[in-house]
Amino acid sequence: MRIKDIAMIGMMSALLFAVQVALGFLPNIELVSLLIILFTLNFRWKTLYIIYIFALLEGFMYGFGIWWFYYLYIWTILFFITLFFSKNRSSFFWAVVSGVFGICFGALCAISYLFLGGLQTAIGYWVSGIPFDIAHGIGNFVIALVLFRPLNNLLDFIINRTFHSNSN
């Protein structure tokens, strides 16, 4: 791994964390999903470093509670979904993927409650969060639809300047 890669991973991890904290007061409105999609499309496997640095920072910020366990796998699931469809560059497509991910977020989190409290706890957790999941899905869809193209172009520009520039 080059020094530029390490610096880029550090910066993108910090960006992801800062964005999450800044928008944390808005229930289920977040840029994290879109940024992870964009990072995966542009940085591919290096995105896993970003995801786990982000998870660690979140743990330090909010405490290593039950929620931290599902943070260890939930963003990685999005990473692999993105990698699978990585040839696609349509804003609408990624808005749908991000929206569906938001709708399924509660169900994915409930998996950890299955092991911690049993099936009833997991189902109770999922059902009680359905209104939040719907808001999350709608928020993710709109945000990705509006911001996918401009942010992808910006990332392209940054990557070209950083890694492919012929200037000194």
Place this chain on the structure above:
Amino acid sequence: MDQKKKLLKRVIAAVILVVVVAAMVIVYLQYGPQATKGKKEVVVEVVVPREKTTDFTLHTNAEFLRQALEEKNLIKGADSSAGFYITTVNGREADSKKQEWWCITESGAQVNYGVDQIAIKDGDHYEITLKTGY
């Protein structure tokens, strides 16, 4: 022809999404917290380990526990992305530096909802216990 195919795919995706969201709404209405209207008497026990336990009998028309507790100024807290988060009960603030937090149970059993989603019924008994450690 390509444009038509693209449009068709988008319409199908939208229809599937609407169906999934509608199904989730139905599940929530069927199995989610079921509020009941009318006057209720609810007992709330505030437990602070190694200190006193205080009982409060609430007479309320509120449908959810949060409203019933706030009517009597029993709780303070903050809204978060995970719902309302209780920080103070009966004047006793949980000290986050000591990893203290307030836990709600119903007649000793685990509750699967946050305080703003716990639908209360006449005769319910809740315990709010100060816990230490995340």
